[in-house]
Amino acid sequence: MEKVTDEIKNVVQKVLDDEERFSGWYIEKELERFGIKVSRMTISNLRNKKTTLGNTKFETLEGLYFFAKTHENITKE
Numbered sequence: 001m002e003k004v005t006d007e008i009k010n011v012v013q014k015v016l017d018d019e020e021r022f023s024g025w026y027i028e029k030e031l032e033r034f035g036i037k038v039s040r041m042t043i044s045n046l047r048n049k050k051t052t053l054g055n056t057k058f059e060t061l062e063g064l065y066f067f068a069k070t071h072e073n074i075t076k077e
Contacts, residue, residue: 008065009053015068016047027067036063 015022024040024047031038038060045051046064053061
């Protein structure tokens, strides 16, 4: 279980670290298209380390993971 959790956190962290390709606004709008609510403030707090992935609500982490997996080919470039 811990291996899966670490993989999820790593995938999400890649997206959070890539501010050039994925602005908070872009992530928020892409997730809204799928009915997933993640605010730009939450994304900003995660990027600025005001909040950790470990303390993030499951639904938020799930949404960010969904975004990361659907944009995986972009993050590998």
